[in-house]
Amino acid sequence: MDSMGTVFTFISHETISKINILQNYLNGENGRSYQTVRSMIKYELDNGVVNFKELPPNRVPSGCRTLLRIHRALKWLEVFLYNLGTNPGQAKTSDMCAAAYHETLAHHHSWFIRQVAEVAFLALPPVEDMYKVICVRDHAEAKVVLMTTVDTIVKVYNLTQELYTTNHMLDLP
């Protein structure tokens, strides 16, 4: 994202800050309990770390609610990369990105964040530059890389989705 210009800095900062929260849990005194999504969920439920009612203002958010935010973004990424891989060059990146966002992540964002995201999409580079980001030369090569990535994302997304559904955690505040 940093390679796509300053407009995306706020998105990469948001992503990095949530990854850091999880990394700190993994490196913390209960790090062993954060080795897998399943062990994190069990530990945080058994120890009352997960708050189902509100986000406590003066505490580090739980690993479960932090991962849920990134998990939701992963669905957006899956749809966006699928759109990029199946549209041989006609559609504009911003349209594909916005369509993926409206179908997925937008449902979880406030009106203000949605406006900020819309501005970011307009600043997206053209498809050819996106190909450079994923180190391919043309659509044929991009399709292979993107579809392989999408297949992997789907597997990861479904595993997490199933665990969160089983534990009634899909709406953590």
Ligand SMILES: CCCCCCCCCCCCC/C=C/[C@@H](O)[C@H](COP(=O)(O)O)NC(=O)CCCCCCCCCCCCCCC
């Ligand atoms: C491809 C360029 C990137 C376009 C990004 C589209 C998604 C736009 C997301 C904008 C949201 C950022 C600000 C949101 C902040 C938070 O409110 C919100 C909720 O958290 P909270 O409950 O703690 O407040 N945070 C989130 O939803 C997490 C957003 C994480 C966004 C991750 C985006 C990953 C993008 C990966 C780029 C890959 C580029 C691939 C190029 C071929």
